[in-house]
Amino acid sequence: MGRTRHDRFDCSPGCAVEATLSLIDGKWKGVVLYHLMSGTLRFNEIRRKLPNVTQRMLTNQLRELEADGLITRTVFAQVPPRVDYDLSERGRTLEPVILALKVWGDANMPATENAAA
C-alpha cells in the first residue's frame, strides 16, 4: 500500500516538480530523510525522533523510500534484531532539496511558533 501516488504522471512541463514531490511527500518521509542526512540510524532511533509516528507508518515510509531507491536497509542477523538505515547514493543527491525545504521553513514559518533558537 501507499506508493500509488506516483504510478503515473500526466507529464506537462512542471511534471518534474510533482515527480520529486511525490517521492518525499507522505507525512514522514521528509523528516526521515532529513534525519538520515546526519548519518546512519536504526529503526527505533528514527522512531524516537518522531514521537508521533506509529510502527506501521514508519515501516511503511521506510519501505517506500527504499523502493524509490532513496535509502538503504541493512539487516544484521542478530538476536535482538538490528536494522540500519542510510541514505543511498541517490538519496544523497536529494540533500540540497531537503536543505532548501528546511531553510525556507526556518526562514518563513514564524507563524509556526517554533523555537528554532
Add this chain to the structure above:
Amino acid sequence: MGRTRHDRFDCSPGCAVEATLSLIDGKWKGVVLYHLMSGTLRFNEIRRKLPNVTQRMLTNQLRELEADGLITRTVFAQVPPRVDYDLSERGRTLEPVILALKVWGDANMPATENAAA
C-alpha cells in the same frame, strides 16, 4: 476543506522540512506554483496547463495557496469574469525550492519516461 494538513506540527528538528512540504503538497500546488513562476495567469490559463485537474480541485488548491500567502488573487469586475493569479512576495521566496525540486526531478527521473526535450 483541505488545509487540515498543516494545522499543527509536532515540532521536532526537521519540522521545518514538513512545514514547507505541507504548503506545496497537494497534488497540484507544486505545478501551479511552478507555472506561476513564469508570470501572471488567469484561472482558465492554469486549467489548460493542467489537463487533468477539475475546476473544484483547482479552485481548492488556489484558495489554499492564497490562504498560505503564496499567491495573490486579483478579481476584475468585468462581465466575463476575470481573475489573475500571481506569486506573492512570499511565494517568490519559494522559487529556489520549486526550482530545486524541478532540477532534481529532471536529473533523476529517467524512469518517468517523459519527453523534456
Add this chain to the structure above:
DNA sequence: GCCCATAGTGTCGAAAAGGATACCATTGGA
C-alpha cells in the same frame, strides 16, 4: 516461566484528499 527489547506485520476503521458532475450569474453575439 515470565518479561523485556528489537523490528516488524496484519487488520480494522476513520478521516482526508481527490474526482465527477451538475449548477449559477452575466452579457455579448448569432
Add this chain to the structure above:
DNA sequence: TCCAATGGTATCCTTTTCGACACTATGGGC
C-alpha cells in the same frame, strides 16, 4: 431566444492515507 465564455459552487462518491491496536519471533535477564 439561445448559446458561449469566465470563474466559480454544491453535492456526492471513491480512493488514499493515517492511526490504534494487537500479534509475532528470538534470546537474555531475573
